[in-house]
Amino acid sequence: MDIVILGSGNVATHFAQNFHHQGHKIKQIFSQKKANAQALAFAVHADSITEISEMQRHADLYVIAVSDQAISSLIMDFPTDLSGIVVHCSGATEMDVLNKFKHYGVIYPPQSISKNEDSDFSQIPFCIEGNTPKVQATLLTLIHTIAPLSFACSSSQRLAIHVASVFANNFTNALFQISYELLQKHDLPFDLVRPIILETAKKVQTRIPKEVQTGPAVRNDKITIKKHLNFIREQDDWKQIYQLLSQEIVKRKS
Incomplete structure (x- = not known):
């Protein structure tokens, strides 16, 4: 396929590189920042453009x-x-934002992608949507060349995956940061909790999260919970998060 990539950031970079490696022809890279367009275009043997008017039709x-x-x-x-x-490539944007075109769709990777870090597309289940069955089939055939786990889904399903990803990824990472800061405050390294983070992530690969829930809330250990809240009493935000999540765990247990 002849492909034009509009963007030069994290997702654009990985798409361009993966399509290029699979033999697709990247015709142009667009970015308003000339240096960014040129850098990615050079890597995938494409032309760089900074104006939409220069885009091939x-x-x-x-x-x-x-x-x-x-x-x-x-x-x-x-x-x-x-x-x-x-x-x-958005998880939260409706497909119909593109309805001015005859053929349109969505290729959404539910994964945090960074430009300078490897992402194994073969392990990512891309969400594919097309405005017609033919477009959807074409997109699936194409994306399977770089991401064989990809599947067709609706806009509402894609949004559900996006929200779930925020809970599973963005929010947990914010909690990791709280753990980091709490340990730093008491002259302890974050390495101390890295094993338990990995163990929890490993467990939910094969089991439902509710089944492997541990901690004082699931045991209804009110004494320990009170002690924890008192320990972080100077951090009101942390206390609120601790209480809300503890309440959620208790509710899920019942």
Whole structure:
């Protein structure tokens, strides 16, 4: 396929590299920052552009890999007579934001992707949606060349995956940071809790999280909970988080 990548950040970089490695032709890389466009374009043997007016009109696929907030403003300058499929990569943006085009869809990777870190696309179940059965089938065939676990899903299912990912990834990482700061405050290294983080993540690979829940809340150990809350009494935010999550665990137990 001939592909145009719009964006030069984390997701755009990995898409461009993976498609390139699988033999697809990356025709152009677009970025408003010339240096960024040139750097990624050089890596995948593509041309770099900084204006939508320079975009080729006869590519097979146009991948919009920019922030959710930038999608609508970016496509305002797109020609509407593109023969190829236009997709975005957002988990929370409706597919129909692209309905000005004849062929459109979504390729969403439910994964935290960083430009300078390897991401094994073969292990990521990409969420695929198309505005017609033919478009969806074409996108699935394409994405299976780089991410064989990919599957078709609706916009509502994609949003459910996005919200679930925020709970499972973003929120847990914020809790890791609280653990880090609490330990630092008492001259202890974060390495002390890394094993339990890994063990918990390992358990939920094969079991339902509720089944492996541990801790004072699931035991209804009110004495320990009170002691913990008193220990972090100077951190009101931490106390609220501790109480809310403890209440959630107790509710799930019943």
